[in-house]
Amino acid sequence: MTRPFLKMNGLGNDFVVVDARQTGFSPTPDQVRAWGKRDGGVGFDQLISIESADGNDAFMRVWNSDGSTVETCGNALRCVTWVLDKDSPNSELTIDTLGGATTARMLETSASDGIASVDMGKPRLEWSHIPLSEEMNTERLELQVGPIDAPLYHTPVAVSMGNPHVVFFVDDITTVDVERTGSLIEHHPLFPEGVNVEFAQIIDRNTIRMRVWERGAGITKACGTGACATLVAAARRGLTDRHAHVIMDGGPLHILWRSDDHVIMTGPVALEFEGTLNG
Structure with missing residues (x-):
């Protein structure tokens, strides 16, 4: 062929x-x-x-x-x-x-x-929409990486943008082992269809630094749906406004979560x- x-x-x-x-x-x-x-x-x-x-x-x-x-x-x-x-x-x-x-x-x-x-439509926030293997609050998942009494990463946000994402907020993104942690979380039993894994550091109310482990592809320089999921996750937590520049290894995307619930990626x-x- x-x-x-x-x-x-x-x-x-x-x-x-x-x-x-x-x-x-x-x-x-x-x-x-x-x-x-x-x-x-x-x-x-x-x-x-x-x-x-x-x-x-x-x-x-x-x-x-x-x-x-x-x-x-x-x-x-x-x-x-x-x-x-x-x-x-x-x-x-x-x-x-x-x-x-x-x-x-x-x-x-x-x-x-x-x-x-691109109008990416409405984010899907119900546990069954991600999907998760059990009912859980998607704004604060009961999930952690590392020792129980001192986890490295914990309590992420789950969002579906037509595909599943889990977003961990971190203080310093330069310290994250994206490959090791991302590959571990991708296949976690909580995500029966696998999951894309984002690590996000809030710079200010309109700027997020993010790195991504993509399901089935590994570390990539950027992920559009991941940037959308990250902005939605940050806004749900009250960490940012409903619009921000999401800066990835490959550069920035502008993400807007409009009042009609649609997410616009530019x-x-x-x-x-x-x-x-x-x-």
Whole structure:
């Protein structure tokens, strides 16, 4: 199989994007893993397929680099918006995902990059929506890492943005072992479908520094849904206002949790190169 692709990224969170609106695209997990390898493959955090969708501009399907399928990806939604905007007469696009439909628009665009804004919809805050394996207050989960009498991290917030997230607030993000702790929490029995793990340091009422361990991908430079979940978690705790810049390893996203409960994510996209998938 050969298939043209675009290599794109949103704040360094990188993707191989395949336009499958005219022809099917059903890679096996082994193919996804092979293409996703940084050494010997194309290399990516996620593989994205843009598919046709009745009543919407497109459907976005997402595979992690480990071959697993996930519900949605915020940074990828901005990249798909850039692709669709090139040949769409609509200023606002509707993109469906396994995590639900979203609307998006390009605020700035060029031949190789742009700024996109995506309405990620309403956060899901009930324990069964995350989902958790047992009923629990999602604003203060009974979960900790480390000794019982002196935990390293504890009492996180759980949020679903169409995919599951757990957010730990820390005093100094530079001291967090994201790989070790993130991989441990991703597979914790409390999260039957796994979970994306964010570590967040509050800088001020409108600025958050965040690092992320993505379910099925590991440490990534940025996570759009993770930035949304982090802002929602911080606002629920009263740590920030309902809008903030969430600064990740790859750079900042602006996140707004509007009064109508919708979360708006705004940030950059970039085209790196074009290529062809083989195998």
